[in-house]
Amino acid sequence: MRRTSVRNPPPSHVPCPPRCIYARRPVLAVRAEQQQQEQEVAASQRSGPTGLNVGKYRPTSPAGWAEMAAALRQANVKVVAPQELPWLKEKGAVLLDIRPVESYGEGHLPGATSVSFYQPIQGWTPWQIARRAGYALFGISQGTEANPNFLSEVRQLVADPESTPVVLYCNLGGSLEPTKNDRNGQQTRSMVAAYELIQGGFKNVSVLKGGYLDWVANDREIEIFE
Known part of the structure; x- marks a missing residue:
């Protein structure tokens, strides 16, 4: 089998234009960071x-x-x-x-x-909203959290x-x-x-x-x- 050395191999797919790549990276990074923070908050609230x-x-x-x-x-x-x-x-x-x-x-x-x-419940995360709703079912206007x-x-x-x-x-x-x-x-x-x-x-x-x-x-x- 003969090996062929290629200096600039042809692309296997059509790359996204550079401006598209650089435009998406910050958005994806911010979304990933937000998701991680939301998961950490949710985990701490559930535990x-x-x-x-x-x-x-x-x-x-x-x-x-x-x-x-x-x-x-x-x-x-x-x-x-x-x-x-x-x-x-x-x-x-x-x-x-x-x-x-x-x-x-x-x-x-x-x-x-x-x-x-x-x-008293301080914020409005999904967990805190659910906790407020739970207290409201019992007629309590101001619920508490840890x-x-x-x-x-x-x-x-x-x-x-x-x-x-x-x-x-x-x-x-x-x-x-x-x-x-x-x-x-x-x-x-x-x-x-x-x-x-x-x-x-x-x-x-x-x-x-x-x-x-x-x-x-x-x-x-x-x-x-x-």
Whole structure:
């Protein structure tokens, strides 16, 4: 078989004029970048309260809560009684109210700092529009979404995530003790927030037993912004 060397082989197809090629490249690049950004946003919104999955499950699913509860136990996350707070504060504990800012302003535990785990829905992505519609079905005009800055805001308040005690509370508190309805305990926003903190490297996390509602029901002192 004879080999033939060709300096300028004939084209196998008719090329697009240069002006067509250069005109399309920026458009295609921009579209690809936009699609990638949209996919990243959609993926983060689907993966749980603040962009976290629990294994392959959503955090609010029964299977997700089971894995979350196991991780909380392994990380030695405690549910502390209100009577333990003075002792924890002496140890330098940071007390965080993770309820909405409005609830914090209406009343909170003395010395607590507000770091909302959820916030009013901010944008108009397809996921956020669907979430707004879901709330509207129940007659709720202002829905909420996860606070994407939760971890960074907590880090600004905690000197050493590996040693500083952090105590969280929402309205209900939460529990890791088996109940009649759930052998893994009671899942609450405090429990989900605690899970996110341990995933973010915090080593000394606790949840207040009974939360804010139990605190008020027992006629304990609160602070109110006027």
